[in-house]
Amino acid sequence: MIEVESLSLHRAGLPVLADVSLRLPNGGVTAIIGPNGAGKSTLLHCLAGLIAPQSGRVRVEGVDIHRVREAERALLLSLLTQNPGAVPRLSVRDLVGFGRWPHHRGRPGPTDHALVEAALERFDLLPLAGREVEALSGGQRQRVFVAMAFAQATPWMLLDEPLSALDPKFARDIMERLRDVATAGPGVVLVLHDLSVAARYADRCICMKQGKILAAGAWQSTVTSDLLTRLYDTPMRLAEVDGQPVVLSA
Amino acid sequence: MRAERRLGALAALLVLSVGFYLLWNLRAPFGFILGLRAERLVALVLVGAASGAATMVFQTLIGNRLLTPGIVGFDALYVFLQTLLVMLLGGAGLAQLPSPLLFLGETACLMGAALALFGLLLRRGAGDLIRLVLTGVILGVLLRGLAGFAQRLLEPSEFAVVQQASVASFNAVDGTLLPFAAVALLLALAGALWLAPALDLAALGRIPARTLGLGHDRLVMQGLALVAALVAVSTALVGPMAFLGLLAASLAQQLVTSHRHVLLIPAAAVLGAAILVLGQFVFERLLGLQSALAIVVEFAGGLVFLALVLKRRPR
Numbered sequence: 001m002i003e004v005e006s007l008s009l010h011r012a013g014l015p016v017l018a019d020v021s022l023r024l025p026n027g028g029v030t031a032i033i034g035p036n037g038a039g040k041s042t043l044l045h046c047l048a049g050l051i052a053p054q055s056g057r058v059r060v061e062g063v064d065i066h067r068v069r070e071a072e073r074a075l076l077l078s079l080l081t082q083n084p085g086a087v088p089r090l091s092v093r094d095l096v097g098f099g100r101w102p103h104h105r106g107r108p109g110p111t112d113h114a115l116v117e118a119a120l121e122r123f124d125l126l127p128l129a130g131r132e133v134e135a136l137s138g139g140q141r142q143r144v145f146v147a148m149a150f151a152q153a154t155p156w157m158l159l160d161e162p163l164s165a166l167d168p169k170f171a172r173d174i175m176e177r178l179r180d181v182a183t184a185g186p187g188v189v190l191v192l193h194d195l196s197v198a199a200r201y202a203d204r205c206i207c208m209k210q211g212k213i214l215a216a217g218a219w220q221s222t223v224t225s226d227l228l229t230r231l232y233d234t235p236m237r238l239a240e241v242d243g244q245p246v247v248l249s250a
Numbered sequence: 251m252r253a254e255r256r257l258g259a260l261a262a263l264l265v266l267s268v269g270f271y272l273l274w275n276l277r278a279p280f281g282f283i284l285g286l287r288a289e290r291l292v293a294l295v296l297v298g299a300a301s302g303a304a305t306m307v308f309q310t311l312i313g314n315r316l317l318t319p320g321i322v323g324f325d326a327l328y329v330f331l332q333t334l335l336v337m338l339l340g341g342a343g344l345a346q347l348p349s350p351l352l353f354l355g356e357t358a359c360l361m362g363a364a365l366a367l368f369g370l371l372l373r374r375g376a377g378d379l380i381r382l383v384l385t386g387v388i389l390g391v392l393l394r395g396l397a398g399f400a401q402r403l404l405e406p407s408e409f410a411v412v413q414q415a416s417v418a419s420f421n422a423v424d425g426t427l428l429p430f431a432a433v434a435l436l437l438a439l440a441g442a443l444w445l446a447p448a449l450d451l452a453a454l455g456r457i458p459a460r461t462l463g464l465g466h467d468r469l470v471m472q473g474l475a476l477v478a479a480l481v482a483v484s485t486a487l488v489g490p491m492a493f494l495g496l497l498a499a500s501l502a503q504q505l506v507t508s509h510r511h512v513l514l515i516p517a518a519a520v521l522g523a524a525i526l527v528l529g530q531f532v533f534e535r536l537l538g539l540q541s542a543l544a545i546v547v548e549f550a551g552g553l554v555f556l557a558l559v560l561k562r563r564p565r
Binding site for chain 1: 447448450451453454455457458460461462463464465466503507508509
């Protein structure tokens with residue numbers, strides 16, 4: 001479980017996060033949504049322990065995430081940042097293998113190799129395993145980074161806008177795989193801008209505006225057209241097309 | 251395995267260069283001539299290996315393949331120290347100082363200055379390495395200006411002493427210093443290899459490395475301490491060589507097609523040594539020249555630097 005208590009953060013005198021509290025049960029897909037500047041990425045980075053809040057605390061599986069070293073933190077959660085960079089000549093297998101670093105600290109064993117192969121297989125990366133990450137398309141590359149986060153085998157996977165710059169086919173592919181992952185194993189928390197994707201794949205949502213949580217809970221029971229309209233300050237409507245939920249901007 | 255084979259080929263090239271350098275036109279008295287050549291050879295190998303390995307580690311930590319440790323003002327500090335010593339002791343006084351004492355003092359001074367700079371600028375975390383580099387550049391300019399001013403106050407003969415010390419030279423290496431330098435450099439190289447797996451991860455960048463559990467700030471301090479040791483010892487041994495490391499590290503990146511530092515660091519070290527040994531062999535044995543190697547290596551390194559800058563894709 002992730003427990004956030006009264007998290008506050010100010011930058012240049014302005015609140016980026018204002019007294020944020022929430023509880024996320026294990027498993028499932030949680031989408032953090034909200035307009036630009038709402039504090040979504042900042043909240044995600046606070047959950048990951050990369051940004052220390054001025055007050056409040058974050059506990060992941062009972063551990064205060066800002067009071068432990070990187071090594072211990074990396075066993076509790078993985079984080080995929082926006083536009084992660086690759087290293088020249090780094091192969092897909094090597095990059096996914098980096099996901100095992102928190103477990104082997106640079107000296108991988110047979111279990112680590114086996115789990116890397118399993119992650120490659122799970123994300124259909126075996127045919128690309130020997131190729132350089134830099135030579136892949138944006139969608140393939142994003143799949144590799146998600147596989148790396150998966151190989152980390154943590155109770156939580158945090159992803160900051162994993163679908164940015166991806167076309168609908170690749171975006172759908174990534175979300176289908178994350179949905180599969182979340183059904184069987186770790187909880188997935190991700191920042192999303194595409195509300196139709198969020199509506200289709202998220203079990204829960206955290207709706208943020210001006211550093212505060214406007215609403216949070218199960219997607220079905222929490223998100224309404226009225227809430228989205230208030231959240232984005234523009235008329236929005238939840239609808240259904242061919243049995244799939246979509247969000248329309250009027 | 252291709253990268254390992256390429257590293258093996260580079261090692262073979264170094265062995266071949268060493269063989270040529272030692273045995274080419276060898277005449278009696280063999281022992282005496284071999285002894286003389288071996289002394290210079292050890293200095294060439296140590297300085298080349300230290301420059302290559304230090305630059306490779308430095309570039310990974312800073313996240314920039316164009317920079318060398320010289321950018322943070324090592325060379326300028328060395329020239330400033332030489333100028334200061336000549337000013338205080340005079341050219342003759344400096345020559346009378348026991349060379350091990352001078353060597354250890356200069357090494358300690360260079361390392362102390364580097365660690366003070368790193369410690370001061372990175373104590374709040376290694377998130378702002380560009381600030382470190384820029385501060386080093388500015389300090390280098392300041393020290394060069396101070397050294398230039400001080401040199402104008404020197405007698406012509408003393409100025410000549412400073413000038414000679416300001417350019418790397420392998421012609422008058424003090425053999426008594428080599429054991430100290432060899433032990434220090436081997437320990438630092440072993441340390442760099444120990445850090446190699448962590449450097450692989452650090453190459454992803456600070457935030458991705460931290461999310462994967464790497465104590466990035468601690469690694470930066472450890473790595474920069476090793477870089478300081480490698481550069482300080484080699485500079486105090488023969489003088490400053492700013493671009494040799496860039497040449498060796500760039501070639502290693504091109505030739506050893508791997509991201510793994512356990513291969514890249516030895517490759518840069520072997521290439522740095524091979525460049526110096528081969529260069530010295532060509533200049534000394536084939537062309538009969540005595541002192542042009544450092545200048546030519548620096549010139550070639552400068553050209554590589556320019557080529558890398560011009561080739562770099564805008565992001």
